[in-house]
Amino acid sequence: MKRYIGMLCLCGLVMVGRAQTVTYATLQLTTNKTTTLVFPAAVKPADLGSKDILAQKAPDNENILFLKAATAGFRETNLTVITADGKLYTFTVLYDSMPAKTVYNIAEPQAVNRNEVSFGSGRMNPASAERISKRLLQARRLVHGIAHDKGDIRAVVSGIYIKENLLFLQLSLENVSSINYDIDFIRFSIQDKKIAKRTAAQQVEMKPVCTAGNNKRVRANSSAVAVFAFEKFTIPDAKSFIIQIGEAGGGRHLQLRVKNRNIIHAVPVDELRIRN
Numbered sequence: 001m002k003r004y005i006g007m008l009c010l011c012g013l014v015m016v017g018r019a020q021t022v023t024y025a026t027l028q029l030t031t032n033k034t035t036t037l038v039f040p041a042a043v044k045p046a047d048l049g050s051k052d053i054l055a056q057k058a059p060d061n062e063n064i065l066f067l068k069a070a071t072a073g074f075r076e077t078n079l080t081v082i083t084a085d086g087k088l089y090t091f092t093v094l095y096d097s098m099p100a101k102t103v104y105n106i107a108e109p110q111a112v113n114r115n116e117v118s119f120g121s122g123r124m125n126p127a128s129a130e131r132i133s134k135r136l137l138q139a140r141r142l143v144h145g146i147a148h149d150k151g152d153i154r155a156v157v158s159g160i161y162i163k164e165n166l167l168f169l170q171l172s173l174e175n176v177s178s179i180n181y182d183i184d185f186i187r188f189s190i191q192d193k194k195i196a197k198r199t200a201a202q203q204v205e206m207k208p209v210c211t212a213g214n215n216k217r218v219r220a221n222s223s224a225v226a227v228f229a230f231e232k233f234t235i236p237d238a239k240s241f242i243i244q245i246g247e248a249g250g251g252r253h254l255q256l257r258v259k260n261r262n263i264i265h266a267v268p269v270d271e272l273r274i275r276n
Helices: 124-137 260-262
Strands: 014-017 024-030 035-037 053-058 061-069 077-082 089-094 103-105 145-149 154-165 167-176 181-193 203-206 210-213 222-231 239-247 254-258
Touching: 024 035, 024 061, 061 145, 124 167, 124 210, 124 222, 145 254, 154 239, 154 254, 154 260, 167 181, 167 239, 181 222
Parallel strands: 024 089, 035 103
Antiparallel strands: 014 077, 035 061, 053 061, 077 089, 145 154, 154 167, 167 222, 181 203, 181 239, 210 222, 239 254
């Protein structure tokens, strides 16, 4: 039971309180059984407003929320959950020593809001980032001059886009060989342009917050497109944004260098016309 206490102070946009609100369902909790809520999207971070309910997200499934009563016989309260797709769900919560139901599958139409919840001024929620990344897979090439060829494999940065707090990078791979190109890794980092002798290279790894498309294998005589979303950034004058692509079990490793001028000329997503 102790492992539940305080967990959502770190990992759940889940609020519990007695303020009046619109609710769509009633949950019954007890102290010796776990109630499971399965949402259509990941539960977002926030904290609990009441000690009457203990809550924890499933370690490997962010869309599953576990609940228990902290004390027997607590007064009626309510639970509000916001998910990564910007939906808000509210529940009335009662104590019951013998709850009739302990698993609830929550469907999106049960959300109390139609519009997406904002996660802060100028910040995009994860569901929107994923949706835009998938749309950008269809965007036509707008960036030229950032490419690398090796062993009949060609990698090209074909687009750089911006919306709110996210920078989107479109990467195209073409395989004109008769051997599949299996991707071991795609790494992103900011590195020094020039490294003086006897001086260690300064490197900062950049991790995408969202990925869409094919970044695993480019079949023989075919092509693939992937889009990577990053928290927006620019590059200091003495550094470059480096993309490294490694072939699994092979030697056709590729490296692309993106300059700051490419970043600051990112095209606003809202200006694009993309077929859905």
